[in-house]
Amino acid sequence: MTAMTAPLVDIADLVIEYDTGTRQVRAIDGAALQVFEDETLAIVGESGSGKTTLGMAAGRLLPPEARVLGGRIHVADVDVSDADDDALRRLRHDKLGFVFQNPTTALDPTMRIGRQVALAMGGRPAPEAIAELLSRAELNEPQRILRAFPHELSGGMAQRVVIAMAIARSPQLLIADEPTASLDASIREKVMATLGRLRAESGASLVILSHDLRMIARHADRVAVMYGGRIVELGAVGQVMQAPAHPYTRALLAAAAGNERPGERLRPIPGTPPILESRCEACAYAPRCAFRETRCETERPEPRAFAGREVVCHRAEAVIAADQSPRQEAR
Numbered sequence: 047m048t049a050m051t052a053p054l055v056d057i058a059d060l061v062i063e064y065d066t067g068t069r070q071v072r073a074i075d076g077a078a079l080q081v082f083e084d085e086t087l088a089i090v091g092e093s094g095s096g097k098t099t100l101g102m103a104a105g106r107l108l109p110p111e112a113r114v115l116g117g118r119i120h121v122a123d124v125d126v127s128d129a130d131d132d133a134l135r136r137l138r139h140d141k142l143g144f145v146f147q148n149p150t151t152a153l154d155p156t157m158r159i160g161r162q163v164a165l166a167m168g169g170r171p172a173p174e175a176i177a178e179l180l181s182r183a184e185l186n187e188p189q190r191i192l193r194a195f196p197h198e199l200s201g202g203m204a205q206r207v208v209i210a211m212a213i214a215r216s217p218q219l220l221i222a223d224e225p226t227a228s229l230d231a232s233i234r235e236k237v238m239a240t241l242g243r244l245r246a247e248s249g250a251s252l253v254i255l256s257h258d259l260r261m262i263a264r265h266a267d268r269v270a271v272m273y274g275g276r277i278v279e280l281g282a283v284g285q286v287m288q289a290p291a292h293p294y295t296r297a298l299l300a301a302a303a304g305n306e307r308p309g310e311r312l313r314p315i316p317g318t319p320p321i322l323e324s325r326c327e328a329c330a331y332a333p334r335c336a337f338r339e340t341r342c343e344t345e346r347p348e349p350r351a352f353a354g355r356e357v358v359c360h361r362a363e364a365v366i367a368a369d370q371s372p373r374q375e376a377r
């Protein structure tokens with residue numbers, strides 16, 4: 047990661063709403079984010095926090111009911127909101143690669159894998175080149191897979207095909223939206239490892255969107271925690287995981303698998319995430335927050351640098367202190 051160079055992705059003050067005809071949903075409520083070259087950034091949050099909307103916005107791939115109401119998105123020197131069709135097409139084809147949650151919907155069920163991979167590669171690649179690309183995604187027997195239809199592959203194999211297609215044109219940025227959520231638990235780590243290895247080999251940047259903070263933390267350099275359409279905490283994985291400064295990050299960690307005692311059930315975070323209809327003029331997390339005070343319900347917190355990361359919380363000092371005091375007492 048090189049913070050010295052211009053960021054590969056630069057998102058500022060982004061506001062996106064969906065207009066469903068019957069109501070407005072403000073999915074992104076003033077999000078800011080930078081992604082640097084050669085890094086893996088995990089964006090983590092519960093369902094509805096805005097992860098997919100943010101990821102899709104980076105390629106201007108939002109559905110027609112979405113409205114970008116403010117802010118800017120730059121990806122690889124392209125002003126995504128302003129780009130003409132030609133610039134957008136080049137961005138999507140040559141600089142961006144997407145991996146979605148469900149490989150079976152990403153692949154065309156009527157077309158053999160070899161043909162789909164060839165289309166992703168562009169031009170008329172030789173069968174050997176297609177097989178070589180599949181091998182890089184750790185698919186054994188690439189010759190057999192080339193001739194297969196999607197339904198003949200397991201979920202893990204299909205997702206490896208999708209990954210191969212995403213890296214086919216050596217993109218600068220890979221966006222993976224819950225890339226392992228539809229796969230058996232036993233192969234999730236392996237597929238994540240492949241994605242990570244391919245990213246490292248190519249020097250591309252990888253943005254992984256996930257609700258699973260612990261799983262994703264093993265594979266990322268930095269983590270951005272999303273809540274109510276904003277990035278509420280952003281920092282190096284080690285720092286954020288060891289000493290979260292946002293109460294929501296802290297709650298996500300406490301609720302995450304692997305933190306329960308033997309025989310204990312996972313504790314979900316009490317309360318439900320908000321569905322915003324307009325700009326939130328308070329802290330969106332306040333109703334669920336154990337640290338809240340009056341101003342959290344009346345004053346919108348703005349991003350600020352604190353404890354080596356960026357946090358959007360009036361009470362970050364108290365959150366960090368709460369986790370440090372028991373350790374100090376134990377000494």
Ligand SMILES: Nc1ncnc2c1ncn2[C@@H]1O[C@H](COP(=O)(O)OP(=O)(O)OP(=O)(O)O)[C@@H](O)[C@H]1O
Nearest residue numbers: 064066071073092093094095096097098099109321
């Ligand atoms: N096409 C749409 N029409 C209306 N509302 C939408 C649409 N897509 C998303 N939303 C709403 O926007 C908000 C953000 O959704 P988004 O899918 O970006 O969240 P997410 O973090 O990716 O969630 P998940 O973990 O479930 O994938 C949610 O409240 C969601 O219901």
Ligand SMILES: [Mg+2]
Nearest residue numbers: 097098099223
């Ligand atoms: Mg999503």
